[in-house]
Amino acid sequence: MSDRQAALDMALKQIEKQFGKGSIMKLGNRLIVGFQRSQAVL
Numbered sequence: 411m412s413d414r415q416a417a418l419d420m421a422l423k424q425i426e427k428q429f430g431k432g433s434i435m436k437l438g439n440r441l442i443v444g445f446q447r448s449q450a451v452l
Contacts, residue, residue: 411419425434 422434
């Protein structure tokens, strides 16, 4: 495994740990990142 692939795998694991499984989905060779924003209610 290349250093680049290892760094990507580590980053993906950290994102999934912080935001939950399914927060990142791979489609083909493209990477789609989904996230939720919270809004403050005034």
